Each structure stands twice: as structure tokens, then as C-alpha cells.
Amino acid sequence: MTAADGASLSARTIRAGIWTVGARLSSRLIDFAVLLVLARLLGPADFGLVATAMTVIYIVEAILELPLTFVLVRLPQVTDRMYDTAFTLGLIRGLLVAGLMAALSWPLASLYGDPRLMPLICTLALAPAARGLISPRMVIFEKALDFRRKGALELLGKAAAGAIAIFIAVSTGNYWAVAAGTISAPVVMMIVSYVMAPMRPRLSLADWPIFSNMTGWNFLSQIVSALNWQVDRLILPIYIDVTSFGRFTTANDIAGLPFQAIVQPTAVPLFSALVNAREKGSLVGAYLKACSGIVMLMAPVMCFIALMAGPVIHILLGPAWASGAPILAGVALTSLFVLPTVPMSALVLVLDRPRLVAFRSLVELAARVPLTVVGIIFYGISGAIAAKAGAGVALLLMTLYSVRSVAGIPIRDQLRSSLYPMVALVPAVAFLYGVPDLTQSGPYLYPAIAVVGLVYGMLYVAGLYGLWWVTGRPDGLESYLAGKATAYFRR
Template sequence: MAWLMASRLMARGIDFTTLIVLARTLSPQDFGLISVAMTLIFIVEAVSELPIVQSLVRLDQIGRSHLDTAFTIGVLRGAILAIVIAGAAWPFSWAYADPRLVPLILFLALSPIARGLQSPAMVQYARRIDFRRDLVIEIVSKVFGFSVAVVLAVTTHSYWAIAAGTVITPVASMVQSYCFAPFRPRLGLTQWRSFAGFLGWASLAQALAALSWQSDKLILGRFISKSDLGHFSMAADLSSVPEQVLVTPAMRPLMAGFVTMKESRERMARAYLRISQTLLTIAAPGMIGLSLVADQVVPVVLGGNWISSIPMLRWLALAPVFVVWVSPLDPMAMAMDRTSIFLRQRVVEILVKLPLLIALIWHYGVMGAVIGRVATNAILMLVTMGYVRKLVGLGIVAQLLAPWRIALATAGMAAAILLLPDAMRQSLSLVAVIGTVVLGAAVYGAILLGSWAAVGRPEGPESMVVDRLSQIGRRFGQRGRA
């Protein structure tokens, strides 16, 4: 988890720098156009997404034939994806009354195809829970994407800069995967049965998830301007940063960890609860803190063109908290071979989200989409907690009350920021923003550690941090005496 979080932190740092340069070079209309094009790409890619790596990780033994089958599935998926996107590009551009979408969509389709053709031999490192190479691959790929996007943005001031950076990154990642995990591609489906059952449920669930994930942008794209859609997309991208940096990287090693304890529901329950609290401890203050300082972050970081994104970001930053709360369910269900749960989750999500979004967007426009995303995530969190109860016996009330110390610390952080003098809270200087963030982090950490000590120092993220700091202190002490 540490290696993956480090790689994602640095990668998102590069993404954030890219976003700042592009936001100050291009217009909200450019971002809105790319957002519309990427909506189709995301949906088709997600519908055709196959958890090939997860399928390989769960196998007891992996032979050459398994890798050949995994590669062949990736090739077939890429071919189908290309045909579907090519066929949908013109009708999609007609529906949104913008002919620029056709070449843009066809070019952006290279991105998911490249992602699906990475070396399947990389699974050997995932099975050993060794992700150091992932750090190198992700950082180098992001640097390539950053360089291309920034050079084109500065020289051309065209939306093609965003598209080029989007495509270059997965292509660079694909090339590196074969450098770190050499594999001579060979077509074959002899081990299809090892993948079929696992991929079936997951793929069907993924198809419904794709519709849900992009439903707000699909609906908004028909009723609001490209500029307004660009503001919404920017707010959504910023709100996802804490989750993508701190939570998403943890999912891959968690599945391998859950596999080692899948025979004991009690161990699984304890592990689930501890992981959920650890992820919330790390991510919740970042998400809620971003909501609190949205009116400072947007103009300071992105510039005056993006002021309209502030109210959207203030609410959208809260939505991922509900997702993080129950995020360990996915790797746990995969480890237990209970992927049929994903389909039931997605059906509930579609039935709740689509009617809610349509009604809210119809009455409140873009802010209706914002409210709909937050409300849907909160409802789905409770639904997911019900599935956790069925899998490992953890009650919903126990899951809701478990992170009470995190809630206390976050409330203290929010109070400290809201009680700051207006001059500091409304200041648009980078120093004021950094000062506000540092104060909030200090208050959060102090309350969290204080409450942890008050309840007897239970095992958890605080104990891991304190133990690691103690080890470092002892090492320095020994070196000093030596």
C-alpha cells in the first residue's frame, strides 16, 4: 500500500500540475468538449473492462497458458472496443451537435486500448504484493503525458493538448510493462474456463457501473453549455483527488491480503473494519478539508475563469467520503469469490441514481447533478454495509459507529478552519491557503491521537504510525551511540 500510495501521490501531483497549466492556458469550453468525448470513452471502456489481473491473482498456480489467455482476452477486448467506439462516434457527435467530437473520440479511443494491452506477466509482482515497479511505471508515464500536454497547450492553445496527454500516458505505461515483465505475446484461449466465471459477474456489473458513473455528465451534456459542463468536470476531477491518491492504490494489495484469510469470517470482519477505518483516517480530512477551502483553492490554483466551480466543488468533495467508508468490500468480495454482489450493487445504484439525477437536474440544473451525486453515494453506502453484514457478519450500526474518533477529529478540524479570521479565510494568497491547511491538519492529528490515547491505544493506523516513529527514533539513537 505504501508503494502504491507513494506512486499515486506523485502521479497525482504531476496530474495536478498539468491541470493547473491547462486550466490557465485553455478555456472551460475546451474542458467541456473533452469531457463530453471522454464520457463515451469511459462508458465503452468500463462496459468492456475485464478484471484480468484480479482473475490471475486469485489463481493458485499461473502457467504460460494462463498468461496467453489473459493477453488474448485483452486483444479481443481492444478490437471490440475500437469497433464500438468507431461506430458510435458519429451518432454521438450528432446527438451533441458538435462535429469536432468524431476525430476527438477516435483518437481518445487509443487510450483504453493501450491500457488493455499491458504485459500480463506483471501479475507476478502483484501476487508477491511487490509494487515498486508500479511506482516507476506510473511516474514515468505521467511525466511523458505532462510533457506532451503542456508543450501542446502552450504552443497551440488547443483542446488537443488534453487529448494528446490522455493518450500518451497509457501508451508509455504499456511499453514499460513489457520492459519490467518481459512477455512474448502469443494468442490462445486454452485457460478460458479459469477466467469465465469470475469475469462474467464482474463484467456485467461493470457495464451497469459505467452507465452510473457517467450518467450525470451524459444528462448534463444535453441541457447545459460546454462551459458549464467544463466547470462541473473540473470540480469533479478536483474532488476525486484525495480518493485517487489515498484510496484507489490500496485496493490492489488488499485483495491479495484478503485471499490469505478468506477461510475465516471473523478474521475477514476484523480486517475489513480496520482497513475501512485506516482509509477513512487518511482520506476523510483531505476530502472535507477540500470542501472547506474550496473558495480559496479554486481562484488561487486555477485562476479566475473557474470561480463558478466553487459551489460545485464544495459539495462534490464530500461525496467520496461515503465511497471510501465501504471501499474494502470490493477486494474482500473478490477474495471470497462473491463477485455476484457487484451486480446487485450496480442494479440498486442504477435504480436509485438515474431517477434522482433526472429529477434534480430538471429542477436545479448543474447543482442538481452535484446534489444527486452526494445523495446517491450516501444511500449506496448504507446498501453496501448491508452486503458487508451478509458476507462477514458486521452489523450496519457497528460499521457506522466504528470511525467515531475520525468523525470527532474531522469536526474539530472543521471548527478550527471555520473559526479563523475572515481576513485569512477569504485571502487569495498561496501562503494563506497553505496556512489554513497546516492548521487543519495539526488540529485533526492532535484530536485523533488524543482520543486514541484516551481509549487505551487500540490497534489501528495510529498505532502503526507511532510504532514506526518509535522504530525510526531507536535507529537514530543507536547510530548516535555508535
């Protein structure tokens, strides 16, 4: 490869990353906007009922997920027969998911004691079936690092689903609005995909061996990940009413938005940065900076959500959801244990130790399942939140010891890199503790929380840079931002 080719590849990679991150952020913003509108039109019970139905569907869909696109991207040349095989496998998967959910709909409705779940589960099963039938030829654009069409496809699906859901919510005012939005997004994406990447589907399994190896290795990891992701939502509806479950799932979704908007888009850049650092012999320092940077960005966001949960719920969802504030606060606080573990996946992949990712998921599952079962049986939602915290602590400990084993980074140094921004956050958190209940501000709630957020941010930045200066201005995110700020003011 020539220097010009390398520069061209780098430019295309950067553009692909921008489109991927931009599309992900935009689609999450659409989801968030639709959630806010639906929360005003529907109640927690409507969200809880749909969430109960979708929990099992998510688990079955995740377990039966086939990495078809990943296999096709890796192939140097893709033939029509391979595309036909990919389409056929996607169709078989969709029929399996839909058929399995139809068979489970009556037992699940009986288990959760709500007959409305039977038609709801059967209908919602159409969503994963449609997702599996998206045109396999869309992979042509991914192989060329052209993610514009994939981003546009996702945005069109989300926008159409949001419009349909809001229309039905206004017209009927019941839970089928949420279900319609869930189904219509993949259906719209499937239809549009064949406009962007036309193909005449043919049934064929001639090239099944090409896909079989990757599918087999992927199966166990998917089972573990799916159970980790949904175990509390699977058990909770048995022990609590559907309205309370709706508050729990919605609070979880709100607490997860910062991760989807900030953490997930950094996965590819973080991996590339660690690869580059390994080549330069500075992997340890780069990993510690990554840990510190993730905590530095996310900890103040999650602490603000936790301590201002009441006003946040009031503004986003309305007064009818006020009892969900303690749930949001608890879920946001439990996420603090997970923040230092985020860069580990990229590190072990750089060091060619991918089995540690699966092992980490198994450790998390071994801690989460018994804690969740016991916690929910005896304490309901509070027990589910405590189980999240316990699983987070187990995951953190496993990460600390694994990183020390594979990269030789002392646990003391790992803890120091993550505690550094937490110490800087203390003055800002102390300020929030002294703020009175803003939900009593009436019409002044919006400006009040804006002022509180501004002061909170200024105190955090001041604490961060004060601590950075006292510790000798070490190289890191603070020094980078300080340099940018200095250059800007000089101009």
C-alpha cells in the same frame, strides 16, 4: 513451504506492495502536475469538450474490459499459445472499441450539439485500443511479484504524455493538447512493454476456453460499475454548456485525488489484515478499526477541501476557474457518505461472499440513475451533486445492513466507529467556518492557507486525542500513533 520460503514470500509481497503503491502515487502526482499546468494554459471549455468525448469511451472501454492479465496470473504455467490468445483477444477488444466509437461519433456529436466531438471521439478511441495491445508477457513479472517494470512502464507513459500535452498546449492553446496527452500515455506504454517483455505477436484463439469463463462473469459487473462511474457525466453535457461541464469534471477529478492517493493503495493491505484477523478470531474488531481509520484519515481532508474550495481552486487552477469552487465543495462533502463503506468489499471477499459486491453496485445504480436524471433535468450541476449524495446515502445504508447480515456487527457499532472521528473533527471545522475569504489575501494567499491548514490540523489532532483520552484510550489508530510518538520522544 519452509519457514525460509514463507519469509521470502512475505518480503517479496511487501516489496511488491511498496512498488505498486509508490508507482500509483507517483503517476497520480504526474497527472496532477500536468492538470495544474494545462489548467493555466487552457480553459474550462477545453477540458469540458474532451471530458464529454471521453465519458462514452470510458463506459464502452469498461464494459468491454477483458481480465486477461488476471487469468494469466492465476495459471500455474503459461504457454506461447496462451500469450498469443491473450494478444489476439486484446486486439479484437481494441478494434471493437475503436470501431464502436467511430460508429457512435456522429450520433453523439448530434446529441450533444457540437460537431467537434466527431473527430475528437474517433481520435480518442485510439487510447483504449493501445491499452489492449500491451505485451501479454508483462505478466511474467507480475507472477514473480516483480512490479518494478510495471511501475516504470506507467511512470514513463504518464511522463511522456504530460510532456506532449504541455508542449501542444503551449504551441496551440486548444483542447487537442488534452486529447494528445490522453492518447500518448497508452501508446508509449504499449511500445515500451515490448522492449521490457519481447514477444512476436501471432493471431490465435486456440486457448479461448481458458479466458471465456472469467470474461463472462466479469461482464455484468463491468456494465454496472461503468454506469455508476459515468452516469452524471453522460447526461450533464445535454443540459449544460461545455464550459460548465469542464468545471464539473475538473472539480470531480480534484476531489477524487485523495481517494486515489490514500484509499486505493490501502485495498491490498486491508484485505490481508482482515484475513489475518479472521484467522485470529478478531475480524469484527479489525473491521470496525478499518472503518474508523479510513474516516479518520479522509474526513479531515475532504472537509478542508470543501470549506476551503475557493482558495484551493484559486491556487491549483487559477482565478479563471473560480466559479468551480461551489462544485468542488459539494462533491467533496458528498464523499463523506461513502467513506464508511470502503472496507466492506474487503470484508465480504474475506468471508467468501463476492456476490454482495455486485449487489452493492446494483443498489447504488438503482439509486443513482433516477436521482441523476431528475436532478440534472431540473437543477443541472446542483442536481448532479445532490444525486451523488443520495446515492451515497443508499450505499451507506446497504453497507450497514449487509455487514450486519454477513458478519453479525450491529449497525450501532458500525455507526459509532465512523462517527467517532467526525465528532473529533468538530472544533477544526468550526475554526474553518470562522476563517475569512482567503482569496482576497492577494500575494499572501499561499502563506495564509498554509497557516490555516496547520491550525486546522492541530485542532483536529487535539480533538482526536482528547476524545480518545476521554473514552478510555481504546485500542486503535490513535493508540498506535501515540505509542510511536512516545517511543520517538524517549529516544
